[in-house]
Amino acid sequence: MSLIFVFGCSNTSETEKYTIGFSQTGISDEWRKSMNQAMEIQAGFYPELELKILDSEDDIDNQLKDIEQLISEKIDILIVSPIKSKPITPIVEKAFKSGIPVLVVDRKTEGDNYTAFLGGDNYEVGTNAANYLASLTNENKRVIEIKGLAGSSPALERSLGFNDIINATKNLEVVKAIEGNWESYSIKDSLRDVLESIKDIDYIFVHNDRMALGAWEVVREKKLQDHIRIIGVDGLNGPNGGIQLVKEGKLLATILYPTGGDEAIQLALKILNGERVAKNNILSTTVIDSRNADIMNKQFDKIYQQQQDIDYQRIKIGKQEKRYTTQKQTLQLLLALLIISIILGAYSIYSGYNIRKKKRELELRNSKITIQRNQIKKIAEEVKISNEAKVNFFTGLSHEFKTPITLILSSTESLTDNKVIRDNKLLSEVGLIYNNSKRLLRLINQLLDFRKIEDRKFILKASKTNLYQFSYLIFNDFKREAQKRSINFTISTNNEDLSVFIDRNLMDKVYFNLLSNAFKFTPNNGVISIDIQDDFDSNFVKIHFKDSGIGIPKKEIDKVFQAFFQGSNNNKTSSGIGLHLSKEFIELHKGSIEVISKHGTEFVITLYKDNVHLDSDEIIYEADVVDSSLLSSHLDYEDDSVTESLVLNDEDHYSVLIIEDNLDLVKYLRGKLSLEYSVHVSDGTDAVEKALELIPDIILCDVSLPEKSGFDICEILKKDLRTSHIPIIILTALNNKESYIKGLESGADLFLTKPFSFSILAQSIKTLIYNREKLRYYFVNNVHNIDASGNFGSMEQEFISMLNKIIDNNMDNSKFSVENLANDLNISRIQLYRKMKAIMGVNVSDYIQNIRLEKAKxxxxxxxxxxSEIAYATGFSSPNYFSTSFKNKYDKSPKSFRA
Structure with missing residues (x-):
C-alpha cells in the first residue's frame, strides 16, 4: 500500500498535453522569423503546449506534404500560413473535416472550412497606404505599385484596397503595376525597365519592406532618390526592418503589419480549452513615417527586452521545477527501496533454506536430463546418418535407372525412325514400350524432383513462351487416350498470342500431373478441358483444368497439395506427391494454384504475364518456338535444316571419341554415329591419353567413370594446348544446378542429361562441328591480325599467336622446319599437324611458307x-626458289609486283 501511495502521488500533478502544428510558408525573411520567435516565446509560457513548426521553404508542394504529415501525426490543432490560397484550400478543409481545429494566419484560404482566421487586414493596409499618399499633396502624382506573389491573398487584398482609394482620389494615378515574389531580386529588372520607359514617377507603393529596399536600390542606381519616394509594408524593427529604413530616409513610410505570433498561440489555447472564438480576428495596422518611427523603434526594443527577460525568468523557473521534481522523485525512490529491502530481507531469510534444498534436487534432475539428452543426441545422429544413407542410395539407384531407360527409348525411337517395323500390331507394341518407358522416366524424375524440392535446390529457368502453343503440344499427348476412352477433351483460350515467362520443363511436369489425374479419375465418355483466360485488365493469366470425374471430398480439399496425401475416395495406385510438386513448381513461378470440386474437379493456375516478378538469374533467353521433342511423349525426328551448309569431307570424316563405361550405351552410340563419323571409344581409364593421341573433332564424355570424373577429364583437356579446341559434350544422369555449374566451370561446350533423344545428340554434334568450322574460317582469314591481347579470348588464339611469334623469330632461318616449330611449342610433330588441321585446315609447312611470303610482300x-636480300631475309634458300614460290601464290613475279 505504501508503494502504491508513493508512486501514485507522482502522477497527480500531470496535466493534459497538447501539440500545436504550424505550417509556415518559409523562414528566409525577417517577418516570418519574427512570427516564429513570438510564437515560441508565447508557447514557452504554457508547459502543457508543444509547438512543432515545419518550414515549407516557400514551395506549395512542400507545404501540402507538411500538412499531410501533421494530419497523420494527429496533432491537436493546426496553424497554417498559406503560400497560395487556392492550392492550400483542399488540404485545410481535409484537416478541418477530420476533426482537427484549423487556425489560418496572415493569409486566407478560398473556403470557409476553418475554425478561425488571425492576421492584419490586408485591404486596410492598401487603403492606409493610399490615404497616406493622398494626404501628402493636392497635385497630380504618378504612382508605381509593386505587388507580392501572384495568387496569395495578401497581394490581392493589398492591391484591391490601394486601388480603391487611388481610383476615388483625383490627384493620384497608378501608371504601372509590377509583380514580384516578396523578395527584392524579383522586381529589380522589371522596375529598371519601367523607369526607363516612364518618366516623372513620384511614388512607389511596395507590398513589403524587402521589395521596398530593392526598389530603393534601383531608384538610387538611377539617381532618382530625391524625386521618387517609396512606401513599404511590414514595419519590422531591427536592421533592414521597415522602421530602420524609414529612420534612414530610404523609405518615406511603412505600413505596420503585425506578425501576430503571440496572438496566434493565445487564440489556439482558447480553442483547445473549448472557448468560443470569433471567426475573423483582425490585427490593427498603422502608418509609420519619420514622425513616429523613433517612438515605434523604442517601443519595439522595450517589448523585445521584456520578452527576453520573461524568457530568461521562465528558463530559471523551469530549472527550479526540474530540480524540485528530481529531488522529489529521488526521495520517493529511496523510500520505496527501503520498504522493498525490508520485505526482501525477510523473504531471503525464509527462502534461503528452500533454495538450498531445491538446488540439490535440481542438480540431481539436471544430471539425469544431461544423460538422456546425450543419449537422444546420439540416437538422432545415428538416425540422421542412416536416413542420409538410405536417401543417397535411393537417389543413386534412381539415377542408375536413367541409363537403361535411355537405351530403351533410343532403341524404340530407332525402330520407328528407320521404318524397320512394318507390322502395325508390332509397331503398336513398340509404341507401348516407348510410352511406358517415358512414363517410368517421369515417375523417376518426380521422385528425384521431390528430394530437390525438399532440399530447396530448384532454380527457376524461365523463358518467354507462347502459352497456348505450349499447352497445345501437351494437349496432343493426351488426345489418343481421350479418343480411346471417348472423353470429350478440349483446349480453348481468349488470346492465342499471349506469351509468359515459364520454366518449360517444370511447367510441363505440372501439366502432366494435372492431366494424368484428370484422366485417371474421369470415367469413359466424360469431359476434360483446358481453358486459358487472359485477364486483359490485370497482369495475370488463369489456366483452368476441369474434369467431370469423381471429385474430391469437401473436408479433404485443404489437404490435396500435401505430400503423400491420398483422398478417401481414391482406390487407384498413386505416389501422392504429384500435386505437392505441382504446387511447389507454381510457387517457384511466384504464381498460385487452387482447387474447386463441384460436379468434378477444377484446378486453377494463376501466373504473372510479364517477367518483373522474377530475378535476373531466374530468366534465360531461348527461342519462343517450343521444341516438341522436349515436351511430348511422341518419338523425335531429326531436323537437318540448321546444318545444311555444313558439307562433310568424304575422304576424311570427322572423328568422335566416346568416353563411356556402359557397354550397351557405347554399342548403341557407336552403331548410330559410325554412319557419319569415324568413331573411337574409351572406357574412361585412358580417356586423356586417347584424346591426346587421336586429337578427335568432338568428344562425348559421361560424368560417372571408373577413375576420373567426366568433369575432371573435360577440365584437363580444355587446359591442354593440344586439345583445348575440341568441343566436349557432357552426358550425365545428374540434373541439378550444381552439376550444370560444375560442367560449365570444367569448360564443357554442352550438357545433356539422361535420358536424351539421339536426334538431339546428333544435331548437337553437327552444330558444334559447324561452329568449329566457322571458328576455323575466322582464324584463316584473320591469321595476321591475331595477337594474345585480342578480343577473341580463347586458347586457340593464344596458340596461333605463339605460333606466329616463333615463326617470326625464325623468319630469316632457311633451315627452320616443322620439327623445330613442334619442339618450340613442346608438342609432337603429329599433334602439331592435327592441331593445325583442326584449327586452320592447312598443312603446317604451307602455313609457314604463307607467313614468309606475306612478310616478303x-x-x-x-x-x-x-x-635477293628479301628472299634471304624471309628464310628462302635461294632467290630463284623465292621467285617461283611468290609467283605461284600471287600470280606475279616479285619484280613485277614491286613495279
Whole structure:
C-alpha cells in the first residue's frame, strides 16, 4: 500500500498535453522569423503546449506534404500560413473535416472550412497606404505599385484596397503595376525597365519592406532618390526592418503589419480549452513615417527586452521545477527501496533454506536430463546418418535407372525412325514400350524432383513462351487416350498470342500431373478441358483444368497439395506427391494454384504475364518456338535444316571419341554415329591419353567413370594446348544446378542429361562441328591480325599467336622446319599437324611458307631491299626458289609486283 501511495502521488500533478502544428510558408525573411520567435516565446509560457513548426521553404508542394504529415501525426490543432490560397484550400478543409481545429494566419484560404482566421487586414493596409499618399499633396502624382506573389491573398487584398482609394482620389494615378515574389531580386529588372520607359514617377507603393529596399536600390542606381519616394509594408524593427529604413530616409513610410505570433498561440489555447472564438480576428495596422518611427523603434526594443527577460525568468523557473521534481522523485525512490529491502530481507531469510534444498534436487534432475539428452543426441545422429544413407542410395539407384531407360527409348525411337517395323500390331507394341518407358522416366524424375524440392535446390529457368502453343503440344499427348476412352477433351483460350515467362520443363511436369489425374479419375465418355483466360485488365493469366470425374471430398480439399496425401475416395495406385510438386513448381513461378470440386474437379493456375516478378538469374533467353521433342511423349525426328551448309569431307570424316563405361550405351552410340563419323571409344581409364593421341573433332564424355570424373577429364583437356579446341559434350544422369555449374566451370561446350533423344545428340554434334568450322574460317582469314591481347579470348588464339611469334623469330632461318616449330611449342610433330588441321585446315609447312611470303610482300612494298636480300631475309634458300614460290601464290613475279 505504501508503494502504491508513493508512486501514485507522482502522477497527480500531470496535466493534459497538447501539440500545436504550424505550417509556415518559409523562414528566409525577417517577418516570418519574427512570427516564429513570438510564437515560441508565447508557447514557452504554457508547459502543457508543444509547438512543432515545419518550414515549407516557400514551395506549395512542400507545404501540402507538411500538412499531410501533421494530419497523420494527429496533432491537436493546426496553424497554417498559406503560400497560395487556392492550392492550400483542399488540404485545410481535409484537416478541418477530420476533426482537427484549423487556425489560418496572415493569409486566407478560398473556403470557409476553418475554425478561425488571425492576421492584419490586408485591404486596410492598401487603403492606409493610399490615404497616406493622398494626404501628402493636392497635385497630380504618378504612382508605381509593386505587388507580392501572384495568387496569395495578401497581394490581392493589398492591391484591391490601394486601388480603391487611388481610383476615388483625383490627384493620384497608378501608371504601372509590377509583380514580384516578396523578395527584392524579383522586381529589380522589371522596375529598371519601367523607369526607363516612364518618366516623372513620384511614388512607389511596395507590398513589403524587402521589395521596398530593392526598389530603393534601383531608384538610387538611377539617381532618382530625391524625386521618387517609396512606401513599404511590414514595419519590422531591427536592421533592414521597415522602421530602420524609414529612420534612414530610404523609405518615406511603412505600413505596420503585425506578425501576430503571440496572438496566434493565445487564440489556439482558447480553442483547445473549448472557448468560443470569433471567426475573423483582425490585427490593427498603422502608418509609420519619420514622425513616429523613433517612438515605434523604442517601443519595439522595450517589448523585445521584456520578452527576453520573461524568457530568461521562465528558463530559471523551469530549472527550479526540474530540480524540485528530481529531488522529489529521488526521495520517493529511496523510500520505496527501503520498504522493498525490508520485505526482501525477510523473504531471503525464509527462502534461503528452500533454495538450498531445491538446488540439490535440481542438480540431481539436471544430471539425469544431461544423460538422456546425450543419449537422444546420439540416437538422432545415428538416425540422421542412416536416413542420409538410405536417401543417397535411393537417389543413386534412381539415377542408375536413367541409363537403361535411355537405351530403351533410343532403341524404340530407332525402330520407328528407320521404318524397320512394318507390322502395325508390332509397331503398336513398340509404341507401348516407348510410352511406358517415358512414363517410368517421369515417375523417376518426380521422385528425384521431390528430394530437390525438399532440399530447396530448384532454380527457376524461365523463358518467354507462347502459352497456348505450349499447352497445345501437351494437349496432343493426351488426345489418343481421350479418343480411346471417348472423353470429350478440349483446349480453348481468349488470346492465342499471349506469351509468359515459364520454366518449360517444370511447367510441363505440372501439366502432366494435372492431366494424368484428370484422366485417371474421369470415367469413359466424360469431359476434360483446358481453358486459358487472359485477364486483359490485370497482369495475370488463369489456366483452368476441369474434369467431370469423381471429385474430391469437401473436408479433404485443404489437404490435396500435401505430400503423400491420398483422398478417401481414391482406390487407384498413386505416389501422392504429384500435386505437392505441382504446387511447389507454381510457387517457384511466384504464381498460385487452387482447387474447386463441384460436379468434378477444377484446378486453377494463376501466373504473372510479364517477367518483373522474377530475378535476373531466374530468366534465360531461348527461342519462343517450343521444341516438341522436349515436351511430348511422341518419338523425335531429326531436323537437318540448321546444318545444311555444313558439307562433310568424304575422304576424311570427322572423328568422335566416346568416353563411356556402359557397354550397351557405347554399342548403341557407336552403331548410330559410325554412319557419319569415324568413331573411337574409351572406357574412361585412358580417356586423356586417347584424346591426346587421336586429337578427335568432338568428344562425348559421361560424368560417372571408373577413375576420373567426366568433369575432371573435360577440365584437363580444355587446359591442354593440344586439345583445348575440341568441343566436349557432357552426358550425365545428374540434373541439378550444381552439376550444370560444375560442367560449365570444367569448360564443357554442352550438357545433356539422361535420358536424351539421339536426334538431339546428333544435331548437337553437327552444330558444334559447324561452329568449329566457322571458328576455323575466322582464324584463316584473320591469321595476321591475331595477337594474345585480342578480343577473341580463347586458347586457340593464344596458340596461333605463339605460333606466329616463333615463326617470326625464325623468319630469316632457311633451315627452320616443322620439327623445330613442334619442339618450340613442346608438342609432337603429329599433334602439331592435327592441331593445325583442326584449327586452320592447312598443312603446317604451307602455313609457314604463307607467313614468309606475306612478310616478303610487305617488304617489297615498304623497303628498298633487293629481291635477293628479301628472299634471304624471309628464310628462302635461294632467290630463284623465292621467285617461283611468290609467283605461284600471287600470280606475279616479285619484280613485277614491286613495279
Amino acid at each position: 610487305n617488304m617489297l612494298l615498304n623497303t628498298p631491299l633487293t629481291i
